[in-house]
Each structure stands twice: as structure tokens, then as C-alpha cells.
Amino acid sequence: MWLRAGSLLFALPAVILLSLYGIEMSALTDCTQSGGHYDFINGVCSDSEQPQISYYQRHTILVNLMMLVSIAGTFAMVWGMMLRGMSRPKD
Template identity: 40%
Template sequence: MSQRLLARAGLALLILPILVLLTIYFVELGKVRECLFDDGHWDYIAGVCRDTPQPFVPWLERAPWLVNGGLLLSVLGLGMTMVGLYVKKR
């Protein structure tokens, strides 16, 4: 794989997982805010608005493969970008 292609693929792997995670996070945040404005309580496990108080469940507990996998892909992309940008002195 050429250095230029490796750097481009690395940049894609560095940026895209973060954008996907942020998109999913902000979509859920919008639903939570809408529920709270309607005087409801968000059920994080079921992903619905309820009338009774619900416990907070962190995103890492609900979707560990999504969070850890996305961050792992970003680190892999960083490594690929660094290798792709490395130029040997002649």
C-alpha cells in the first residue's frame, strides 16, 4: 500500500468513527431533551419516555462495542496516518 493511500485511509478511520459516535449521541440527546421538556423521564435502556423516574445508564454500559470499537478504529486510523506520513530521509 502506498504511503499516500495509507495516510488517506488512516485519516478516514481517524475521523469517521468519531463522527458516527457524535451523531448517535446527539440524536439520543435530542430525544432526551424533548422528553424532559414534556415533563417525562427518559428510560435509557428502552430508549423511550416514561412517566416515572428512571435510573441513568451510561452509554458505555448500553453499547460497549460501539464506543470501544469506534475509539479503537480511531486509534488504528491515527497509527495508519502516522505511518503513511512518515517519510524516510534519503
């Protein structure tokens, strides 16, 4: 149980962060292809040039929480492996 739960906790935050980042990059690409400048703070396309702010600076708490969940998943996987013990596959 710990191994499966840990695997989910380890992988799911990365999938969530990559999905959210990809959606934002899609909006950025659409905006720049239409000749505009993407406003990262408000999430809209504008005519005036906007400063580029990293995803981490805008979503610090979300990124840190997702990484904390991933670390917890790592420990859960290790705990699950320790509980299962060393075993050889049966032939």
C-alpha cells in the first residue's frame, strides 16, 4: 500500500505542475503569435511590453507544496520498500 501511495504522491505533483505550466505557455505562444505581449501577472495578452516573471515567482506556494508532496511520496515509497523487504522473484 505504501509503495503505491508513494508512487502516486511522487508523480502526481509533477504531472499537475507540468500541465499548468503547459497551459500557460500555450497562452503565451498564442499571444506572441498574434503580435501581442503576454502579461504574466494578469494572464492576458496586451499591446504594451510586459516584464517576464518566472512561473516560480508567481506561484511560489503551489510549486513548493507540490515539491513537498513529491518528497513525502519518495519517503512513502522507501518505507513501502523497507516493509516489503528484500525478496527474489519466484521462478
